[in-house]
Each structure stands twice: as C-alpha cells, then as structure tokens.
Amino acid sequence: MSSVITVRGVPDDVKAALVEQARERGQSLQALVLHTLQQQAAFSRNRQIIAEIEEELGKGGGAGPDAPRSWEVLEQERARRT
Structure with a gap:
C-alpha cells in the first residue's frame, strides 16, 4: 500500500532545484522526491544497524576467531543479489 505525503x-x-534535477535525470518531480525518500529510509x-553494532562492541562483543572474513561475506551477498 502507498501513502500520500504533502x-x-x-x-x-x-x-x-529539485525540478531541475528531475529534468536532468529524465524524471518527474514526484519520481525524484520518491527516490530521495526511499534512499533516506534505507539510510535510516x-x-x-551501526548503532546496534556499536552497542555490541561497547559490551565487549565482536567477531570471534572463527568469524568469516568481511570480504567473503560481501562476496556472498553480492552473488546472492545477482
């Protein structure tokens, strides 16, 4: 379901400025604003997630010696998305 925001x-x-950006991208103003809102929601x-990680690290948590390497996790995630 979608909502209307005024x-x-x-x-x-x-x-x-927003109208100009939309025109340069070949988008409507509505499409540009919707994309911007979606990005903001994703950043949120x-x-x-970062706050949760910082909290865990502050409690002495962190990756153990058997944790996968970060590049391996990223590689697997990229493969999953394609």
Missing part, C-alpha cells in the same frame, strides 16, 4: 512551505528555490536502517 509538503507545505517548500521555498521556490528548493523546488526549482543503516544507522540503526
């Missing part, structure tokens, strides 16, 4: 009070120069999740 933003009031957007300064003219901000709107003009990343910040939450």
Whole structure:
C-alpha cells in the first residue's frame, strides 16, 4: 500500500532545484522526491544497524576467531543479489 505525503512551505528555490534535477535525470518531480525518500529510509536502517553494532562492541562483543572474513561475506551477498 502507498501513502500520500504533502509538503507545505517548500521555498521556490528548493523546488526549482529539485525540478531541475528531475529534468536532468529524465524524471518527474514526484519520481525524484520518491527516490530521495526511499534512499533516506534505507539510510535510516543503516544507522540503526551501526548503532546496534556499536552497542555490541561497547559490551565487549565482536567477531570471534572463527568469524568469516568481511570480504567473503560481501562476496556472498553480492552473488546472492545477482
């Protein structure tokens, strides 16, 4: 399901800049703003994950000697996505 969001009070120069960016990308203003909101939501999740990692490390947690190497995990994840 999708929702409608209305933003009031957007300064003219901000709107003009967004319209220009959308035009340069061959997008509508709505598509550009939706993409920006989706990116922000994804970044929000990343910040939450980082906070959880920092909390765990602060408690003395961390990877043990049998933990996989980070490049192996990234390689597996990239392969899974393709």
